[in-house]
Amino acid sequence: MQSVKWLRKNLFSDVWNSALTLFALWVIYISVPPLLDWAIFKAVWEGNGNTCREITSGACWPFVKANLGQFIYGRYPESELWRVNLTFVLGVAGLIPMLMPSAPAKKWNLIYLVVAYPLIAIVLLAGDRPGLVGVDTSLWGGLLVTLVVAVTGIVVSLPLGILLALGRRSDMPAIRMLSIAFIEFWRGVPLVTVLFMASVMLPLFLPEGVSFDNLLRCLIGVALFSSAYMAEVVRGGLQAIPRGQYEAARAVGMSYWQTMGLIILPQALRHVIPGIVNTFIGLFKDTTLVLIVGIFDLLGQVRAQLSDPNWAVPEGATTGYVFAALVFWVFCFGMSRYSVFMERRLNTDHRN
């Protein structure tokens, strides 16, 4: 009885509502069964390229299975893969307690993630230290590059963004103007042009003999680009702090940096955690753009494997793109759920 009541109220309350329900059912009918057929029931699960050439009714999952290594690590040497795995594990180990609001020692955790971990990761991934073989960044690829670009972007943009946001709210006109010019410039141009600039224009600005590899140049571009966005997020948090907090801090004799570091920023950053996560989601999706300047991120690696003649199969491209979409979706959706969770938590903290 309850369910019938629910149906009448939510789906068939009047003619218009019933029509909408029928329309929605029709949309589900034309989209879901073919999708399930393609992805599961009529898909190829075992075999190789030849199997996929014969059975073309659904996804070619062997393509993903056979190339999973490339999708995750790119062309990273097989004997050195433990270094990538260790980097992943160290990152996750630092991230999980950071994301749990109840975990202790947030300050040390943040210092580990923003200072220590990037240094460890650089040494582990690039090597070229005693005991480690150097691995050229042109061999990096797949999810590894996606994560390297995204994590570098966030690690650099957080401190830089905070400085820019403080600069934009500074009393000193010259500092304020410079910060505004910097922020508005990077926010006004598309990331594609930034990457073009990093890969073709930046070499012209460096003295003879000094050269960065392509990945590092793009990392610089991405970091500057995202710090402008981060600055605007942080500025929102700074604006939300009531004037009394500034005045009270000054009244007890704190200097500017003490006021900011001990009173204002801890509150402001807590307020904007959802905004920071959203910026990171945007950055994570934007990492795919590096393939335009010839770096193989996850999407670029999927495209590269598609040109392998062994896998020139009818459903190969669709399968590859759907797989990449699924990976990105899981990451981004997970982060956005976390952002919603934090938003609720922060709201209840202050209003109840």
Place this chain on the structure above:
Amino acid sequence: MRAAKSKGFGSISWTNPRLRSLVYQLLAIGGTVAIISFFVLTARANLERQHIASGFAFLDHTAGFGVIQALIPYTEESSYGRVFLVGLFNTLLVAVIGTVFAVALGFVIGVARLSNNWLIAKLAAVYVEVFRNIPLLLQLFFWYFVILRPLPGPRESIKLLPDVFLSNRGIVMPAFGSTQATLAFVLVTLATIIGVIIMRRWARKRFLATGQTFPDGRLSLALLVALPLGAALIFGAPFSLTPPVMGPFNFVGGWHLLPEFVALTFGLTVYTASFIAEIVRSGIQSVSKGQTEAAYAIGLNPSQTLRFVIIPQALRVIVPPLTSQVLNLTKNSSLAVAIAYPDLVAVFAGTVLNQTGQAIEVIAITMAVYLVISLATSYAMNVYNARVAIVER
């Protein structure tokens, strides 16, 4: 305090905040100037050593390559400056059409998320969560390489609407043309619009002065339909439609939309609409229920409540983030380069840069275009915000 400070400079010591602030600012300006001049000097030396020309003279040189879509007359003999304009117009075309569709779709999905119908609300939520969590570039690749390119050729094309066909060559649709009645039709329509605006101003003025209402809404709708329609009846059809005809290999006549254009516009629309939907939803939710109840209590009917109470307040929340989404769409149209749609970045920062090697000038011009668009929009936004801002007591 400020006045007292500004009288004298104060002591020359590090504890003097005015002196300290001055030193910091000079350091910041000096540092910026030093970095910029270092880059300029290195760049000049590098360009000289590599024998790369500098300056903007290349804009007059002959381009010598074709562009698959040009809204202004263009041939291979045209100059690089002309290529720039072609790319700019192609970018603006995608941006404008994408914006129109994305805003329309975004409003529909956003309202659908708040629907009383459980199924519709859930479908809209699924749409939003799917499309905003997948990178735009990946979506563009999907629409272009997976959906559009494997479509059958023009001979077996899919009929979307009468005389509108979809094939691997894109979309073919009837071409609009002008007739001798076009001018009269456009003039009558313009005159009607101006007349309606004047009438509504007058009606509002009279309402504020005397409280007498005037059926200006219904009347202006009637006028806007009747007068142009009358003009069309008197002077003849205002537009001619030339349907495409199947030729030996492809359609002849009609308007051809490139598959790259279709994929880019569609992808941008679908992606941006998912963000706009969330903005619309939160905008409508931001108007508290008490507003509706208060409007009913003073005797407004539901449509008046919507028009005078809910929409104006929701728009105040919706418009600023909506503008930034429109800007995002414009900037994201630069992903065109990945599927070879000839937008500004693809033809100018891509082909022209490769041919001339003048990276600095080309990238600077390209970035300047986007910067001008962004800054102009933010300026317009600030003006709008100032106008709709709540006047507090």
